[in-house]
Amino acid sequence: MSDQEYVPKSKFGKWFNDRLPLLTLASHLTEYPTPKNLNYWWTFGGILTFCLITQIVTGLTLAMHYIAHADLAFESVEHIMRDVNYGWLIRYIHANGASMFFLAVYIHIFRSLFYGSYKSPREIIWIIGIIIYLLMMAAAFMGYVLPWGQMSFWGATVITNLFSAIPFIGEGIVNWLWGGYSVDNPTLTRFFTLHYLIPFLILGLVVLHIWALHIPGNNNPIGIDVKKPSKDTVPFHPYIVIKDGFALLMFMIVFAFFVFYSPNILGHADNYIEANPMVTPAHIVPEWYLLPFYAILRSVPDKLMGVVAMLSAILILAALPWLDTSKIRSAVFRPLYKQFYWILVADVLILGYVGAMPAEGLYLLIARVATAYYFIHFLMILPILGFKEKTIPLPLSITDPVLAGFPNTEMVKKKESLN
């Protein structure tokens, strides 16, 4: 990307770089011109990288002590918690790390939605991101099964049973997934294998995600194309590195608070009861980060259509670059879109809330309305808005508004929409 070719100073460096241009890569990563007006919502990419590495490192350590067997899994987790040196710390980081990972990814996704980062020329980055998000959900779901508690077992039963909704071959697929006629030891061992594999797939996709990002460069809060490098950009190191580092530290404080002071608050008490196929828990609830989709699933009366709705709710995001017909990226210059954006945020939060509640009465009604709105937002509002909306004129470069005190007016506007 950088315009002038990088030449190593030392002779050995040059010899090596001619054969494997690692130094060119390092130079590209440090020099990488980044818009200087990126706000803190942009720091979650770095935070997510941290989350992934934390999960892999703690996960590897846990795998050294965990036993993937239906009779021993629960006990081995207690062994980790009690007898392995700092096992409690590693496990609590891993368990809460999953929640922190999803918290960060949701902020990352909603940042992209607000500033239109999915639009041309960044569609591939966005689609790779959606695949990463899908894999994250698969990894998190299978990871939650591994302690072999009651929620693990019944969560696995409910989710795998969704495949039985597929006509004709559904039953066969479910038995194939289970490796038997119910969730049992073969299910646990294959989930463990896949839970181990998926993070490395994610890691590979993250490399592609960043590679694809480095072709057009970062979007920015103004959403206009930036000339690179120019006075509108700063080199990634040290400017963005230190800013991401600062944000990461703030994030780690929240993270540490959960790990050390309320490590079980995001989990479900029933998962400290060993799995028992004979006893069904009163409420089977997934982890909080899957609740919006769980609400969509349950809001459709037909099982097959429920599964279709749930999957479409995620896959529809992949079509977003073409569903959103507006050429303007940032919501800052789209007064109407901005309002619909916040309604969507509220809609997803409501879906998450009703997902945790029993699917009956008023909750079910709210879930249905919210589900319908979710699809209306993407399938109707966004395509129409692009043609109808009167947008605010864009500035010519980001330097002008930055110097003219533009961020302040932007902030005031956003505050209004928050209230």
Next chain:
Amino acid sequence: MKNFFRIFYLIILLLTGSLQANAAEKVELLKIDWSFKGLFGKFDRGSLQRGYQVYTEVCSSCHSMKYVSYRNLAEKGGPEFTEEQVKAIAANFEVTDGPNNDGEMFVRPAKLSDKFVMPFENVKAAQAANGGAYPPDMSVLAKARTGGVNYIYSVLLGYQDPPSGVTMEDGVYYNKYMYGNKIKMSKPLSDDLIEYNDGTVASEEQMAKDVVTFLMWAAEPHLEARHKMGFKAILYLIILTILVYFSMKRIWSRIESKV
């Protein structure tokens, strides 16, 4: 910076929202000030030792605690009995070991490294002796119930006569806080049921508090270490964050742009 606080605020809002969503409670549980809550929460050593006494003399006749070892009773952050005391405690129990060189199983007194001896051989035996209900293992019980320690404390003190019109079958008892108000465990605690070794008056509330404290320790034996490390870790992070903040300001002051 302002931006940052907004992110922070939103995170807190999101999390508390999802928590409230999970905690759908109907009956208000009894609550007391547990010494192990809070940033510097520690177990009350005396309470843990008394709680162990309640557990052995009352609960352990039906409830196992299969993930806790006798040695744990002497470890730091626990009841902290002396090693001699724990050896004497363990010696009261018998475990089946073997096979020995003759291929025979044999019975020997428990050692520090043994797990707590279970009152029943297996789940079926436990059910047979308890009218079909399995007394749950108590190792992680304090974490395995919504409401946690407050819930267990409330159930222990929640036995009442059934309201008029509600008839209970034989061997089923009415409990205000139990899910469905029906419990198959008879009222386990009553004033002066046991005599505390340290002379504390064994009131029902005192025993409930002590045994729940003990259960919390059994479920989270490293709780004190966790709180201690947490304080240090967060303090360290805060100091580092401040330093990085000023470095960031310094670096960004080279260009005319705000962070």
